[in-house]
Amino acid sequence: MSSSASSAEQAERILAGLDENQACAAQVLSGPVRIIAGAGSGKTRTITRRIAYACASGAWNPDATLAVTYTNKAAAEMKLRLARMGVHDVHASTFHSAAYSQLRRAWRILSHFESPEIADPRDLALHAHAAMAHTLQLSDYTDSEVRDVLQELSWMKVNLLGYEDYERIVGSLGHELPLDLEPRQMLDVARAFETEKRRHNVIDFDDCLLLLAHLYENYEDLAEDFRQFMRHITIDEYQDVSPLQHLVLTRWLGKNRDICVVGDPAQTIYSYAGATSYYLLNFAEEFGPVSHDVQLNTDYRSSGNIVEYANAVLAGSPVASSAYITLTSPHDAGPRVHLAKFASDGEEMRGIASRILWHHARGTALRDVAILTRTRMRARDLARACREAGLAVNLRLDGENEVLRGAVSGSDGGVDVGAPSEEAGQDGAITISTIHAAKGLEWPLVFIPDCHEGNIPFSMEQMMTRSDEDEDIEEERRIFYVAVTRGIQQVYLCVAQYPFEGGRGVQRTVSRFVRQASNAVRRAHRGKS
Numbered sequence: 001m002s003s004s005a006s007s008a009e010q011a012e013r014i015l016a017g018l019d020e021n022q023a024c025a026a027q028v029l030s031g032p033v034r035i036i037a038g039a040g041s042g043k044t045r046t047i048t049r050r051i052a053y054a055c056a057s058g059a060w061n062p063d064a065t066l067a068v069t070y071t072n073k074a075a076a077e078m079k080l081r082l083a084r085m086g087v088h089d090v091h092a093s094t095f096h097s098a099a100y101s102q103l104r105r106a107w108r109i110l111s112h113f114e115s116p117e118i119a120d121p122r123d124l125a126l127h128a129h130a131a132m133a134h135t136l137q138l139s140d141y142t143d144s145e146v147r148d149v150l151q152e153l154s155w156m157k158v159n160l161l162g163y164e165d166y167e168r169i170v171g172s173l174g175h176e177l178p179l180d181l182e183p184r185q186m187l188d189v190a191r192a193f194e195t196e197k198r199r200h201n202v203i204d205f206d207d208c209l210l211l212l213a214h215l216y217e218n219y220e221d222l223a224e225d226f227r228q229f230m231r232h233i234t235i236d237e238y239q240d241v242s243p244l245q246h247l248v249l250t251r252w253l254g255k256n257r258d259i260c261v262v263g264d265p266a267q268t269i270y271s272y273a274g275a276t277s278y279y280l281l282n283f284a285e286e287f288g289p290v291s292h293d294v295q296l297n298t299d300y301r302s303s304g305n306i307v308e309y310a311n312a313v314l315a316g317s318p319v320a321s322s323a324y325i326t327l328t329s330p331h332d333a334g335p336r337v338h339l340a341k342f343a344s345d346g347e348e349m350r351g352i353a354s355r356i357l358w359h360h361a362r363g364t365a366l367r368d369v370a371i372l373t374r375t376r377m378r379a380r381d382l383a384r385a386c387r388e389a390g391l392a393v394n395l396r397l398d399g400e401n402e403v404l405r406g407a408v409s410g411s412d413g414g415v416d417v418g419a420p421s422e423e424a425g426q427d428g429a430i431t432i433s434t435i436h437a438a439k440g441l442e443w444p445l446v447f448i449p450d451c452h453e454g455n456i457p458f459s460m461e462q463m464m465t466r467s468d469e470d471e472d473i474e475e476e477r478r479i480f481y482v483a484v485t486r487g488i489q490q491v492y493l494c495v496a497q498y499p500f501e502g503g504r505g506v507q508r509t510v511s512r513f514v515r516q517a518s519n520a521v522r523r524a525h526r527g528k529s
């Protein structure tokens, strides 16, 4: 058989198993392509096959192909899947690791010295602490106060805010500062923080992206050299890029328009870290005319009732029709999404554990079960309660502020994946995870505890009084949507009426998202019968 015949066969094999829309997207190989892909609609499958098809058919040189993923784990997974399809040498990495390796090379070429190292998160916290102690005249800050300040320092950079604009922008956005600081005090901390990093000859991840963008702007020859390795760029999770990442992307592209972006505006859940779906939604205006613009809306993951419920969660949004897509399910309806009510938090935790044991006794493997929490604290509490009930547990916590930082450090996007549970048996362990750390994952049986106002949507009092139009509420709706769409067969929503036993504490109200969606689903079913 001739080699061109065998590579044509290989290319055909790669396309097998894609639906019509997915296959269409996989075969448009030049010019700007946008794929809006709902939850479970196979976006990872589609972009991986598209890259494999392009390389196997000879349209792209793998060594000139860059795929940007949100975590190091996703990059490794993509390389593995490509290798299984016989495609090697594609560059797959996070924004940060691609940028850092380019920065190191550029630094060596331009200065003959090594670039500054990226500081370890613990050292960064020490530098922030020193900057705070120096400018704010106090020295006993808690870890979480330092973390909040670091997040604010990062927020300034990922949003590309210059010192001169910061005060005005903070005022006009009503953006709250950590520790009740005045904007001017925050700027003093920011300057002192830069001094601290310089003194230790380190940078952070935001600096890395800023420096690289600067090099591309000022060293055109170098930029052109680097672009040879990025003739074809694919960006996954494009709904979560920050203005700073977007700036780097535009520098990587230069005049090139062989760019494919994929994302879901309904899954933007990292706004606090600068993520915005603006670039995904405005892709055609920015890079168009586009060669292909497609929506993938078949959710291959979840049963019909879960998909119906997830759609109802989004339908309650004032921006639903313009921003979000409606999913369809190719599967049977399956069990309804059920709301389980408990008297107290303690009873809720024990109730969830016993429901899991009930499913386990009927054949559900523990590795097929997840409890997804809004906060890290509740994930820890539930892990304790489930272990007490005799369940093996794997705890996944996302490091919030480290979401972007972790992308280079190898900690998988800041997700702290606890060591596999020692007590895990043959059928593994249940997963207890924050919703943020569960993004991109799936389980047959999913529990979402604490579905009450104040937790879903999460609030520090003030959010309760805001209107539904508020962007913070919208982000909380998307977080809940991400949680619901992790379920394959069955999703349980849980709520405790009071925090403590015996009706003590402030009585809870069921989450507005649950009330809206459950009512809409009930109405729809009544209409059908």
Ligand SMILES: Nc1ncnc2c1ncn2[C@@H]1O[C@H](COP(=O)(O)OP(=O)(O)OP(=O)(O)O)[C@@H](O)[C@H]1O
Pocket: 017, 018, 019, 022, 037, 038, 039, 040, 041, 042, 043, 044, 045, 046, 264, 299, 300, 301, 439, 440, 441, 485
């Ligand atoms: N054409 C298809 N036919 C059958 N199953 C598919 C198809 N495309 C994707 N799937 C399956 O659907 C599930 C979801 O796919 P994938 O993880 O690629 O989705 P995703 O869009 O990245 O999801 P999310 O954004 O919700 O994390 C996977 O189990 C995948 O194997």
